[in-house]
C-alpha cells in the first residue's frame with residue numbers, strides 16, 4: 001500500500017467520488033496537494049496546487065460528484081475537479 005501524503009493535513013472530507021459504493025477520503029495538505037485516498041489508505045489520485053490547501057467541498061453537481069478545493073495564501077486559488 002502506498003501512502004501518498006507527506007505533511008500536515010488541513011481539511012478532510014469523505015465521499016464516494018467515483019460512485020463505486022466505497023467511500024474515498026479527500027484531503028487538503030500543507031504540501032500544496034489535494035489527495036484522494038481509497039478506503040484502505042492507498043492513493044487514488046493527487047493534484048499539486050499553488051499553495052496550502054485549506055478548504056474542500058464535495059457535492060453532486062449534474063449527477064456526478066464534484067470537488068472544490070481552495071488554497072490559502074497571497075494567491076488564493078479555487079480548483080474544481
Ligand SMILES: [Ca+2]
Pocket residue numbers: 015016017018019020021022023024
Ligand atoms: Ca468510491
